[in-house]
Amino acid sequence: MTSTTKALIAAAVAVLFAAGLIAWQVKATRSGAVTLTADDMSKLAELQSPRDRQRLASDAEARKKFADDLKRLLSLAEAARAAGVANKPEVKRQLDLMRSLIIAQSYITKQQGGAQAASVFAVASPTEIEAFLKEPGQDQKFQQFLEDAQGLGFQIPPTLSDDMKKQIQQQWAQVMIAERKAIQAGADRDRATELQVTLQQARFLVERYAQDQLVERTKATDDEVKAYMQQHPEMTQDQARAKAQEVLQRVRSGEDFAALAKQYSADPGSKEKGGELGWFGHGQMVKQFEDAAFALQPGQTSDVVETNYGFHIIQVEERGTRPGANGQPEEQVRARHILVSAGPRS
Helix, strand or coil: CCHHHHHHHHHHHHHHHHHHHHHHHHHHHCCCCCCCCHHHHHHHHHCCCHHHHHHHHHCHHHHHHHHHHHHHHHHHHHHHHHCCHHHCHHHHHHHHHHHHHHHHHHHHHHHCCCCCCCCCCCCCCHHHHHHHHCCCCHHHHHHHHHHHHHHCCCCCCCCCCHHHHHHHHHHHHHHHHHHHHHHHCCHHHCHHHHHHHHHHHHHHHHHHHHHHCCCHHHCCCHHHHHHHHHHCCCCCHHHHHHHHHHHHHHHHCCCCHHHHHHHHCCCCCCHHHCCEEEEEECCCCCHHHHHHHHCCCCCCECCCEEECCEEEEEEEEEEEEEECCCCCEEEEEEEEEEEECCCCCC
């Protein structure tokens, strides 16, 4: 095991212990500091998946746990803000980017008649995009976006071809234009949108709090690293492929795809959403992933698909014709995936 690998494992163990310390601190000093109204809780419940909404509607215990978990999360985020986590320049930018994305998505969803998986890349005409990108300072803002998006877990390769960079820039412009239109229409003040922003920012702050504020106080000992290694052994490429095959068999045996994604997926951008990727068209994913996804019909699951990111299991939920990046109709799919990746290489 290399020293780099050992350091990464030690950091992972530290975060696990840090989460416990945060919970203790909140229990001791901030319990009950955050209040959500009954109407707020109802709006947050509406943002959940159809399956979760059904469970909340029929199970009083599930509703109680949902409320307790939300209050705990927001209390943790309050503790993180008090510790100065949100004052760091890069964190401020990432929080602002998160807010922009949510406002844009909420606005477009309403514009498209309430579709839950509305595309954030279908709101502006080519003329609007061209004018936006010509505004002073937009090149610098786009470069900053690339850095901040990676910090939020977006799968943006460190090296981009000119074509891929142009494509991402067009998509970024769509989001920024959508946010502008939302603010002009007052949609950013919609309570459901405000709550969604608060919730997503809270999750991000809690993760940063664990990593930045408490890691030094919870450094893993050699024994803890050894114990973590026994429970989470590094996977070679062959082992990662075998694990993906094992998970695929569980999917095909009838186990819930979303639950398996939350348990096994290494994609931080979709893991907590049960692997949900939303709608995408041609050219938005790496070629191997795209080819596999567009070969599937709704309800079908792919074989294990290998890309530079690791090994994917893809499940297509819908297919249809939707506005693309240029505003013109194009074939798109809505899919979930589970990513199994190998550990750090020596």
